[in-house]
Amino acid sequence: MAGSDPFLRGFQLHDVDAAGIRIRAATSGSGPPLLLLHGHPQTHATWGRIAPQLAEHRSVVALDLRGYGDSSKPAGGEHHANYAKRAMAADAVAVMRALGHTRFAVVGHDRGGRVAHRMALDWPDAVERLAVFDIAPTATMYARTDRAFATRYFWWFFLIQPAPLPERLIAADPEFFLRTHLEGQSRTPGSTPPELFAEYLRCYTSEGAVHAICEDYRAAAGIDLEHDAADGDRRVAAPLLALWGARGTVGQTYDVLETWREKATDVRGHALDCGHTLQEERPEAVLAALRDFLG
Structure with missing residues (x-):
């Protein structure tokens, strides 16, 4: 499919083959690739308030991760390995190479940040710079889980339950689940306008989407932790920017910079006055931070 992106002004939509997985990509701009x-429960449309500005000076590619948006939703496979962050990172690298980009900067929010972290370890020659939004490392968050975190991030423990329990419960009222999830994480009323919510709901209720999302979380609680443990002594070599919401769970639960300094050699960052979805809640502050970091 090709055409204009209704949510990212000036972007064109493409379906790119990544070793048999169809990945929806939106592209615009010229210059250094980005x-x-x-993250969950968003799609690439979440970047609508910052991507056009970034594309003024860069070749910007925004993806729907496998299992999300209009990308393929394969079966989870043994140990949910088809939704390991390693597999999702491989998709993204394949798409970038198909578009002619062998080395690039990457920005990941939420699940996308976890994919980007794995990408920086598995493909260090591809990742020039790395920015992660409102996350601490996955293994760190699981290892330091307490009642407060488990209460506020209940879906980390709900979505990983064996199929089809969470899938069937969400299917009973997906709009209520999605709206409750988004409103519970944002600290900026109106930051997800009705037309953007409608797009998220369209994708969330598409065939296979909820199961794929559950598989993403099941992988995070299993095979991803195995991969992280195997790389326990390795650190991300690329410069890393961590941004987080001062009013969100991650910012109020962890010393975010310290958690990333345990995983990377060159770390900087700061909090923004918002909740979880920085690019929707505080787009101008995010743009300023990215322009400073990316150069």
């Missing part, structure tokens, strides 16, 4: 990776 990859944008969304």
